[in-house]
Amino acid sequence: METEKVLQERFGYGSFRPGQKEAIEAISGGRDCLAVLPTGAGKSLCFQVPALMQEKMTFVISPLISLMEDQTAHLRQRCIPALCLDSSMSRRTYNRTLYEASRGAYKLLYVSPERLQNEGFIRFAQKNPPSFVAVDEAHCVSQWGHDFRPSYLRIRNFVEALPQRPLYAAFTATATPAVRQDIITGLGMDDPLVIVRGFDRPNLFFAKQSPADKDRALLGEMETQRGKSGIVYCSTRRDTEHCFRLLRRHGYDAARYHGGLTAGERSAAQDAFIRDRVRVMAATSAFGMGVDKGNVSFVIHYNMPLSLEEYYQEAGRAGRNGDEARCVLFYCNEDLATGKALARRQEKPERAERLLAEMWEYCRQEGCLRSYILRYFGEDRTGECGNCSGCSGRNRWRRFINFLRNG
Numbered sequence: 001m002e003t004e005k006v007l008q009e010r011f012g013y014g015s016f017r018p019g020q021k022e023a024i025e026a027i028s029g030g031r032d033c034l035a036v037l038p039t040g041a042g043k044s045l046c047f048q049v050p051a052l053m054q055e056k057m058t059f060v061i062s063p064l065i066s067l068m069e070d071q072t073a074h075l076r077q078r079c080i081p082a083l084c085l086d087s088s089m090s091r092r093t094y095n096r097t098l099y100e101a102s103r104g105a106y107k108l109l110y111v112s113p114e115r116l117q118n119e120g121f122i123r124f125a126q127k128n129p130p131s132f133v134a135v136d137e138a139h140c141v142s143q144w145g146h147d148f149r150p151s152y153l154r155i156r157n158f159v160e161a162l163p164q165r166p167l168y169a170a171f172t173a174t175a176t177p178a179v180r181q182d183i184i185t186g187l188g189m190d191d192p193l194v195i196v197r198g199f200d201r202p203n204l205f206f207a208k209q210s211p212a213d214k215d216r217a218l219l220g221e222m223e224t225q226r227g228k229s230g231i232v233y234c235s236t237r238r239d240t241e242h243c244f245r246l247l248r249r250h251g252y253d254a255a256r257y258h259g260g261l262t263a264g265e266r267s268a269a270q271d272a273f274i275r276d277r278v279r280v281m282a283a284t285s286a287f288g289m290g291v292d293k294g295n296v297s298f299v300i301h302y303n304m305p306l307s308l309e310e311y312y313q314e315a316g317r318a319g320r321n322g323d324e325a326r327c328v329l330f331y332c333n334e335d336l337a338t339g340k341a342l343a344r345r346q347e348k349p350e351r352a353e354r355l356l357a358e359m360w361e362y363c364r365q366e367g368c369l370r371s372y373i374l375r376y377f378g379e380d381r382t383g384e385c386g387n388c389s390g391c392s393g394r395n396r397w398r399r400f401i402n403f404l405r406n407g
Protein backbone atom coordinates (compact mmCIF):
# COMPACT_ATOMS: atom_id res chain seq x y z
CA MET A 1 0.00 0.00 0.00
CA GLU A 2 2.73 2.40 0.94
CA THR A 3 4.30 2.21 -2.53
CA GLU A 4 1.01 3.29 -4.12
CA LYS A 5 0.83 6.20 -1.74
CA VAL A 6 4.31 7.35 -2.73
CA LEU A 7 3.38 6.95 -6.40
CA GLN A 8 0.26 9.06 -6.06
CA GLU A 9 1.35 11.65 -3.55
CA ARG A 10 4.91 12.25 -4.67
CA PHE A 11 4.69 11.52 -8.39
CA GLY A 12 1.03 12.19 -9.11
CA TYR A 13 0.47 8.98 -11.08
CA GLY A 14 -2.67 6.89 -10.71
CA SER A 15 -1.23 3.41 -11.03
CA PHE A 16 1.85 1.41 -11.74
CA ARG A 17 2.78 0.23 -15.18
CA PRO A 18 3.61 -3.43 -15.90
CA GLY A 19 6.70 -4.49 -14.00
CA GLN A 20 7.06 -1.41 -11.81
CA LYS A 21 5.31 -2.70 -8.73
CA GLU A 22 7.11 -6.04 -8.81
CA ALA A 23 10.48 -4.30 -9.07
CA ILE A 24 9.71 -1.81 -6.31
CA GLU A 25 8.49 -4.51 -3.96
CA ALA A 26 11.52 -6.71 -4.56
CA ILE A 27 13.89 -3.81 -3.95
CA SER A 28 12.11 -2.55 -0.85
CA GLY A 29 12.01 -6.11 0.44
CA GLY A 30 15.79 -6.26 0.30
CA ARG A 31 16.18 -8.52 -2.70
CA ASP A 32 18.62 -7.60 -5.44
CA CYS A 33 16.66 -6.89 -8.58
CA LEU A 34 17.33 -6.66 -12.30
CA ALA A 35 14.44 -5.05 -14.15
CA VAL A 36 14.37 -5.36 -17.92
CA LEU A 37 11.69 -3.09 -19.33
CA PRO A 38 11.47 -1.50 -22.76
CA THR A 39 12.39 2.13 -23.37
CA GLY A 40 9.67 4.42 -22.12
CA ALA A 41 8.25 1.80 -19.76
CA GLY A 42 9.18 3.85 -16.70
CA LYS A 43 12.33 2.33 -15.25
CA SER A 44 13.34 5.48 -13.34
CA LEU A 45 10.26 5.27 -11.18
CA CYS A 46 11.31 1.75 -10.13
CA PHE A 47 14.26 3.18 -8.23
CA GLN A 48 12.86 6.60 -7.39
CA VAL A 49 9.93 5.21 -5.39
CA PRO A 50 12.05 2.89 -3.22
CA ALA A 51 14.60 5.70 -2.81
CA LEU A 52 11.95 7.84 -1.12
CA MET A 53 11.11 5.01 1.22
CA GLN A 54 14.67 4.66 2.54
CA GLU A 55 16.12 6.40 5.52
CA LYS A 56 19.42 7.28 3.90
CA MET A 57 20.52 8.37 0.49
CA THR A 58 20.25 6.55 -2.82
CA PHE A 59 23.06 6.63 -5.36
CA VAL A 60 21.91 6.39 -8.95
CA ILE A 61 24.65 5.41 -11.36
CA SER A 62 24.03 6.60 -14.87
CA PRO A 63 26.29 6.84 -17.92
CA LEU A 64 25.30 10.23 -19.30
CA ILE A 65 25.22 13.69 -17.79
CA SER A 66 22.21 14.62 -19.92
CA LEU A 67 20.20 11.66 -18.57
CA MET A 68 21.15 12.55 -15.01
CA GLU A 69 20.28 16.20 -15.38
CA ASP A 70 16.96 15.35 -16.95
CA GLN A 71 15.99 13.10 -14.10
CA THR A 72 17.18 15.31 -11.28
CA ALA A 73 15.36 18.29 -12.79
CA HIS A 74 12.14 16.27 -12.93
CA LEU A 75 12.57 15.17 -9.34
CA ARG A 76 13.20 18.70 -8.12
CA GLN A 77 10.04 19.85 -9.90
CA ARG A 78 8.25 17.38 -7.65
CA CYS A 79 10.07 18.78 -4.63
CA ILE A 80 12.17 15.66 -4.27
CA PRO A 81 15.71 16.64 -3.28
CA ALA A 82 17.97 15.18 -5.97
CA LEU A 83 21.24 16.29 -7.42
CA CYS A 84 23.75 15.12 -9.95
CA LEU A 85 27.45 15.26 -9.23
CA ASP A 86 28.60 16.80 -12.42
CA SER A 87 32.26 16.65 -13.45
CA SER A 88 32.11 20.29 -14.52
CA MET A 89 31.31 21.42 -10.95
CA SER A 90 33.91 23.62 -9.35
CA ARG A 91 35.91 22.08 -6.52
CA ARG A 92 34.10 24.33 -4.07
CA THR A 93 30.60 23.48 -5.24
CA TYR A 94 31.53 19.83 -5.28
CA ASN A 95 32.80 19.89 -1.71
CA ARG A 96 29.82 21.86 -0.53
CA THR A 97 27.47 19.41 -2.24
CA LEU A 98 29.11 16.45 -0.53
CA TYR A 99 28.93 18.27 2.79
CA GLU A 100 25.22 18.97 2.30
CA ALA A 101 24.69 15.39 1.21
CA SER A 102 26.35 14.14 4.38
CA ARG A 103 23.84 16.23 6.33
CA GLY A 104 20.97 14.48 4.58
CA ALA A 105 20.13 17.19 2.08
CA TYR A 106 19.50 14.80 -0.81
CA LYS A 107 17.38 11.72 -1.20
CA LEU A 108 18.96 10.85 -4.53
CA LEU A 109 22.49 11.53 -5.69
CA TYR A 110 23.21 10.82 -9.35
CA VAL A 111 26.79 9.92 -10.15
CA SER A 112 28.75 8.73 -13.15
CA PRO A 113 30.44 5.33 -12.88
CA GLU A 114 33.83 7.04 -13.17
CA ARG A 115 33.12 9.01 -10.01
CA LEU A 116 33.02 5.78 -8.03
CA GLN A 117 36.74 5.38 -8.61
CA ASN A 118 37.53 8.78 -7.14
CA GLU A 119 39.32 8.46 -3.76
CA GLY A 120 37.52 11.39 -2.22
CA PHE A 121 34.14 10.12 -3.28
CA ILE A 122 34.89 6.61 -2.00
CA ARG A 123 35.80 8.08 1.40
CA PHE A 124 32.59 10.10 1.38
CA ALA A 125 30.53 7.02 0.51
CA GLN A 126 32.15 4.97 3.26
CA LYS A 127 31.37 7.62 5.85
CA ASN A 128 27.86 8.15 4.47
CA PRO A 129 26.85 4.78 3.12
CA PRO A 130 23.78 4.85 0.89
CA SER A 131 20.71 2.77 1.62
CA PHE A 132 20.32 1.89 -2.00
CA VAL A 133 22.48 1.77 -5.13
CA ALA A 134 20.57 1.82 -8.43
CA VAL A 135 22.43 1.16 -11.68
CA ASP A 136 20.67 2.63 -14.69
CA GLU A 137 21.47 1.55 -18.28
CA ALA A 138 23.05 -1.52 -16.74
CA HIS A 139 23.79 -3.14 -20.12
CA CYS A 140 26.84 -0.82 -20.20
CA VAL A 141 28.54 -3.44 -18.03
CA SER A 142 28.35 -6.00 -20.82
CA GLN A 143 31.33 -6.19 -23.10
CA TRP A 144 29.15 -7.69 -25.79
CA GLY A 145 26.80 -4.75 -25.93
CA HIS A 146 27.11 -1.61 -28.03
CA ASP A 147 27.49 0.66 -25.05
CA PHE A 148 30.21 -1.04 -23.04
CA ARG A 149 31.69 1.27 -20.39
CA PRO A 150 34.71 -0.23 -18.62
CA SER A 151 33.98 1.85 -15.52
CA TYR A 152 30.71 -0.05 -15.08
CA LEU A 153 32.83 -3.06 -14.16
CA ARG A 154 34.14 -1.12 -11.14
CA ILE A 155 30.68 -0.61 -9.65
CA ARG A 156 30.91 -4.04 -8.11
CA ASN A 157 34.07 -3.18 -6.14
CA PHE A 158 32.58 0.08 -5.01
CA VAL A 159 29.45 -1.60 -3.66
CA GLU A 160 31.41 -4.41 -2.02
CA ALA A 161 33.67 -1.93 -0.25
CA LEU A 162 30.76 -0.13 1.44
CA PRO A 163 30.50 -0.74 5.19
CA GLN A 164 26.98 -2.13 4.77
CA ARG A 165 25.60 -3.76 1.72
CA PRO A 166 22.93 -1.46 0.28
CA LEU A 167 19.78 -2.42 -1.55
CA TYR A 168 21.00 -3.08 -5.04
CA ALA A 169 19.12 -2.92 -8.34
CA ALA A 170 19.89 -2.62 -12.03
CA PHE A 171 17.83 -1.46 -14.99
CA THR A 172 18.07 -1.91 -18.73
CA ALA A 173 15.99 -2.21 -21.88
CA THR A 174 18.32 -4.80 -23.40
CA ALA A 175 16.70 -8.12 -22.91
CA THR A 176 18.99 -10.77 -24.34
CA PRO A 177 19.83 -13.60 -21.98
CA ALA A 178 23.57 -13.13 -22.55
CA VAL A 179 23.53 -9.45 -21.56
CA ARG A 180 21.35 -10.20 -18.55
CA GLN A 181 23.88 -12.73 -17.32
CA ASP A 182 26.70 -10.25 -17.85
CA ILE A 183 24.85 -7.68 -15.76
CA ILE A 184 24.29 -10.07 -12.88
CA THR A 185 27.89 -11.24 -12.73
CA GLY A 186 29.47 -7.92 -13.75
CA LEU A 187 27.67 -6.01 -11.02
CA GLY A 188 28.02 -8.82 -8.49
CA MET A 189 24.31 -9.11 -7.83
CA ASP A 190 23.22 -11.68 -5.31
CA ASP A 191 20.49 -13.98 -6.65
CA PRO A 192 18.52 -11.05 -8.04
CA LEU A 193 14.87 -11.19 -8.93
CA VAL A 194 14.89 -10.72 -12.70
CA ILE A 195 11.81 -8.95 -13.99
CA VAL A 196 11.15 -8.83 -17.71
CA ARG A 197 7.92 -7.27 -18.88
CA GLY A 198 6.32 -5.31 -21.61
CA PHE A 199 8.12 -6.66 -24.67
CA ASP A 200 5.00 -8.11 -26.23
CA ARG A 201 3.61 -6.30 -29.27
CA PRO A 202 0.12 -7.79 -29.54
CA ASN A 203 -0.75 -6.05 -32.82
CA LEU A 204 2.07 -7.73 -34.73
CA PHE A 205 1.38 -10.95 -36.59
CA PHE A 206 4.50 -13.11 -36.82
CA ALA A 207 5.17 -15.62 -39.57
CA LYS A 208 8.19 -17.58 -40.74
CA GLN A 209 8.65 -19.69 -43.82
CA SER A 210 11.35 -21.40 -45.79
CA PRO A 211 10.18 -20.88 -49.37
CA ALA A 212 11.81 -22.73 -52.25
CA ASP A 213 11.75 -19.50 -54.23
CA LYS A 214 12.16 -16.42 -52.04
CA ASP A 215 11.50 -13.98 -54.86
CA ARG A 216 8.12 -15.51 -55.58
CA ALA A 217 7.32 -15.63 -51.89
CA LEU A 218 8.31 -11.98 -51.54
CA LEU A 219 6.12 -10.92 -54.44
CA GLY A 220 3.30 -13.01 -53.04
CA GLU A 221 3.57 -11.25 -49.67
CA MET A 222 3.84 -7.87 -51.36
CA GLU A 223 0.69 -8.54 -53.34
CA THR A 224 -1.31 -8.77 -50.11
CA GLN A 225 0.23 -5.47 -48.94
CA ARG A 226 -0.24 -3.33 -52.03
CA GLY A 227 -0.40 0.36 -51.25
CA LYS A 228 0.87 -0.17 -47.71
CA SER A 229 4.14 0.95 -46.27
CA GLY A 230 6.77 -1.60 -45.31
CA ILE A 231 10.41 -2.62 -45.04
CA VAL A 232 12.18 -5.54 -46.71
CA TYR A 233 15.31 -6.37 -44.74
CA CYS A 234 18.23 -8.20 -46.36
CA SER A 235 21.56 -9.27 -44.88
CA THR A 236 23.77 -8.06 -47.71
CA ARG A 237 24.01 -5.07 -50.01
CA ARG A 238 23.73 -7.43 -52.95
CA ASP A 239 20.42 -8.89 -51.83
CA THR A 240 19.17 -5.41 -50.98
CA GLU A 241 19.89 -4.25 -54.53
CA HIS A 242 18.32 -7.42 -55.85
CA CYS A 243 15.07 -6.94 -53.89
CA PHE A 244 14.99 -3.26 -54.74
CA ARG A 245 15.15 -4.02 -58.47
CA LEU A 246 12.71 -6.91 -58.20
CA LEU A 247 10.16 -4.71 -56.48
CA ARG A 248 10.63 -1.88 -58.94
CA ARG A 249 10.19 -4.27 -61.86
CA HIS A 250 6.89 -5.38 -60.40
CA GLY A 251 5.56 -1.90 -60.03
CA TYR A 252 6.26 -1.14 -56.38
CA ASP A 253 7.58 2.30 -55.53
CA ALA A 254 10.60 1.21 -53.57
CA ALA A 255 13.73 2.88 -52.25
CA ARG A 256 16.90 1.27 -50.99
CA TYR A 257 19.22 1.82 -48.08
CA HIS A 258 22.59 0.21 -47.37
CA GLY A 259 26.17 1.03 -46.52
CA GLY A 260 27.29 1.07 -50.14
CA LEU A 261 25.40 4.29 -50.87
CA THR A 262 26.58 7.80 -50.14
CA ALA A 263 25.32 9.55 -47.02
CA GLY A 264 23.29 11.83 -49.28
CA GLU A 265 21.62 8.93 -51.08
CA ARG A 266 20.84 7.25 -47.79
CA SER A 267 19.24 10.27 -46.20
CA ALA A 268 17.23 10.99 -49.37
CA ALA A 269 15.93 7.41 -49.34
CA GLN A 270 15.06 7.57 -45.66
CA ASP A 271 13.32 10.88 -46.11
CA ALA A 272 11.26 9.62 -49.06
CA PHE A 273 10.16 6.63 -47.02
CA ILE A 274 9.26 8.60 -43.90
CA ARG A 275 7.25 11.11 -45.92
CA ASP A 276 5.43 8.31 -47.75
CA ARG A 277 6.81 9.37 -51.11
CA VAL A 278 7.88 5.75 -51.52
CA ARG A 279 6.03 2.89 -49.89
CA VAL A 280 8.65 0.22 -49.58
CA MET A 281 12.21 0.30 -48.33
CA ALA A 282 14.65 -2.46 -49.24
CA ALA A 283 17.43 -2.21 -46.70
CA THR A 284 20.17 -3.83 -44.70
CA SER A 285 20.08 -3.63 -40.92
CA ALA A 286 21.82 -0.26 -41.27
CA PHE A 287 18.34 1.15 -41.78
CA GLY A 288 15.90 1.94 -39.05
CA MET A 289 17.83 3.19 -36.05
CA GLY A 290 15.80 6.12 -34.80
CA VAL A 291 13.32 5.88 -37.65
CA ASP A 292 10.03 6.37 -35.90
CA LYS A 293 7.38 5.88 -38.55
CA GLY A 294 3.98 4.85 -37.25
CA ASN A 295 2.33 3.45 -40.35
CA VAL A 296 4.78 0.68 -41.27
CA SER A 297 2.34 -2.17 -42.00
CA PHE A 298 4.78 -4.94 -42.73
CA VAL A 299 8.38 -5.96 -42.22
CA ILE A 300 9.63 -8.79 -44.39
CA HIS A 301 12.99 -10.40 -43.71
CA TYR A 302 14.29 -11.71 -47.00
CA ASN A 303 17.19 -13.27 -45.09
CA MET A 304 17.48 -14.62 -41.59
CA PRO A 305 19.10 -12.03 -39.28
CA LEU A 306 22.09 -12.84 -37.09
CA SER A 307 20.23 -12.91 -33.81
CA LEU A 308 16.73 -13.07 -32.46
CA GLU A 309 17.27 -9.72 -30.82
CA GLU A 310 18.13 -8.09 -34.13
CA TYR A 311 15.11 -9.80 -35.67
CA TYR A 312 12.68 -8.62 -33.03
CA GLN A 313 14.05 -5.10 -33.09
CA GLU A 314 13.67 -4.85 -36.86
CA ALA A 315 10.30 -6.59 -37.00
CA GLY A 316 9.19 -4.29 -34.19
CA ARG A 317 9.41 -1.30 -36.55
CA ALA A 318 6.04 -2.46 -37.89
CA GLY A 319 2.80 -1.37 -36.32
CA ARG A 320 4.10 1.43 -34.13
CA ASN A 321 0.75 3.20 -34.50
CA GLY A 322 -0.98 0.22 -32.91
CA ASP A 323 -2.63 -1.00 -36.12
CA GLU A 324 -2.44 -4.65 -37.11
CA ALA A 325 0.85 -5.29 -38.89
CA ARG A 326 2.58 -8.28 -40.40
CA CYS A 327 6.14 -9.55 -39.82
CA VAL A 328 7.35 -12.31 -42.09
CA LEU A 329 10.70 -14.04 -41.90
CA PHE A 330 12.17 -16.05 -44.79
CA TYR A 331 15.02 -18.39 -43.99
CA CYS A 332 17.02 -21.05 -45.75
CA ASN A 333 20.21 -23.05 -45.34
CA GLU A 334 22.23 -20.48 -47.25
CA ASP A 335 21.18 -17.84 -44.72
CA LEU A 336 22.69 -19.98 -42.02
CA ALA A 337 25.89 -20.40 -44.03
CA THR A 338 26.12 -16.65 -44.74
CA GLY A 339 25.44 -15.98 -41.06
CA LYS A 340 28.22 -18.31 -39.99
CA ALA A 341 30.66 -16.60 -42.31
CA LEU A 342 29.65 -13.20 -40.93
CA ALA A 343 29.85 -14.48 -37.36
CA ARG A 344 33.38 -15.71 -37.85
CA ARG A 345 34.46 -12.25 -38.89
CA GLN A 346 33.04 -10.59 -35.79
CA GLU A 347 35.03 -9.53 -32.80
CA LYS A 348 33.57 -12.25 -30.58
CA PRO A 349 32.97 -15.13 -32.97
CA GLU A 350 31.82 -17.66 -30.33
CA ARG A 351 29.17 -15.30 -29.02
CA ALA A 352 28.05 -14.42 -32.55
CA GLU A 353 27.78 -18.08 -33.45
CA ARG A 354 25.71 -18.81 -30.39
CA LEU A 355 23.31 -15.96 -31.18
CA LEU A 356 23.04 -17.27 -34.71
CA ALA A 357 22.32 -20.78 -33.48
CA GLU A 358 19.54 -19.38 -31.31
CA MET A 359 18.11 -17.53 -34.29
CA TRP A 360 18.20 -20.74 -36.31
CA GLU A 361 16.50 -22.60 -33.49
CA TYR A 362 13.63 -20.12 -33.69
CA CYS A 363 13.29 -20.85 -37.40
CA ARG A 364 13.29 -24.59 -36.89
CA GLN A 365 10.96 -24.85 -33.90
CA GLU A 366 7.27 -25.45 -34.19
CA GLY A 367 4.72 -23.77 -32.04
CA CYS A 368 3.75 -20.27 -31.04
CA LEU A 369 6.30 -17.79 -32.35
CA ARG A 370 5.33 -15.01 -29.98
CA SER A 371 5.67 -17.21 -26.91
CA TYR A 372 9.03 -18.37 -28.18
CA ILE A 373 10.32 -14.83 -28.68
CA LEU A 374 9.05 -13.57 -25.34
CA ARG A 375 10.51 -16.57 -23.53
CA TYR A 376 13.82 -15.92 -25.24
CA PHE A 377 13.78 -12.42 -23.81
CA GLY A 378 12.95 -13.77 -20.37
CA GLU A 379 9.23 -13.14 -20.13
CA ASP A 380 7.23 -15.84 -18.49
CA ARG A 381 5.10 -16.86 -21.42
CA THR A 382 3.56 -20.17 -22.47
CA GLY A 383 0.58 -21.23 -24.54
CA GLU A 384 -0.60 -19.95 -27.87
CA CYS A 385 -1.09 -16.34 -28.85
CA GLY A 386 -3.42 -17.07 -31.77
CA ASN A 387 -1.74 -14.33 -33.80
CA CYS A 388 1.26 -15.96 -35.48
CA SER A 389 1.92 -18.56 -38.14
CA GLY A 390 2.85 -21.08 -35.44
CA CYS A 391 -0.62 -20.85 -33.96
CA SER A 392 -2.68 -20.34 -37.09
CA GLY A 393 -0.71 -23.06 -38.89
CA ARG A 394 -1.58 -25.50 -36.17
CA ASN A 395 -5.18 -24.40 -36.18
CA ARG A 396 -5.32 -25.08 -39.88
CA TRP A 397 -3.86 -28.51 -39.27
CA ARG A 398 -6.44 -29.14 -36.55
CA ARG A 399 -9.22 -28.02 -38.84
CA PHE A 400 -7.91 -30.43 -41.46
CA ILE A 401 -7.91 -33.33 -38.98
CA ASN A 402 -11.41 -32.46 -37.90
CA PHE A 403 -12.40 -32.35 -41.54
CA LEU A 404 -11.02 -35.86 -42.08
CA ARG A 405 -12.78 -37.09 -38.97
CA ASN A 406 -16.10 -35.46 -39.50
CA GLY A 407 -16.21 -35.21 -43.26
Ligand code: ADP
Nearest residue numbers: 013015016017037038039040041042043044045
Ligand atom coordinates in the same frame (compact mmCIF):
# COMPACT_ATOMS: atom_id res chain seq x y z
P1 ADP B 1 12.60 4.31 -19.27
O1 ADP B 1 13.81 4.69 -18.42
O2 ADP B 1 12.08 2.95 -18.92
O3 ADP B 1 12.86 4.44 -20.73
P2 ADP B 1 11.39 6.58 -17.99
O4 ADP B 1 11.70 6.20 -16.59
O5 ADP B 1 12.23 7.64 -18.59
O6 ADP B 1 11.42 5.30 -18.93
O7 ADP B 1 9.84 6.96 -18.05
C1 ADP B 1 9.19 7.27 -19.23
C2 ADP B 1 7.98 8.16 -18.95
O8 ADP B 1 6.95 7.44 -18.32
C3 ADP B 1 8.29 9.32 -18.02
O9 ADP B 1 7.76 10.48 -18.58
C4 ADP B 1 7.61 8.94 -16.73
O10 ADP B 1 7.25 10.07 -16.00
C5 ADP B 1 6.43 8.16 -17.22
N1 ADP B 1 5.91 7.19 -16.22
C6 ADP B 1 6.64 6.27 -15.57
N2 ADP B 1 5.86 5.52 -14.75
C7 ADP B 1 4.59 5.97 -14.89
C8 ADP B 1 3.32 5.57 -14.33
N3 ADP B 1 3.21 4.58 -13.45
N4 ADP B 1 2.24 6.25 -14.74
C9 ADP B 1 2.35 7.24 -15.65
N5 ADP B 1 3.49 7.66 -16.21
C10 ADP B 1 4.62 7.03 -15.86
Ligand code: MG
Nearest residue numbers: 043044136137
Ligand atom coordinates in the same frame (compact mmCIF):
# COMPACT_ATOMS: atom_id res chain seq x y z
MG1 MG C 1 15.74 5.29 -18.49
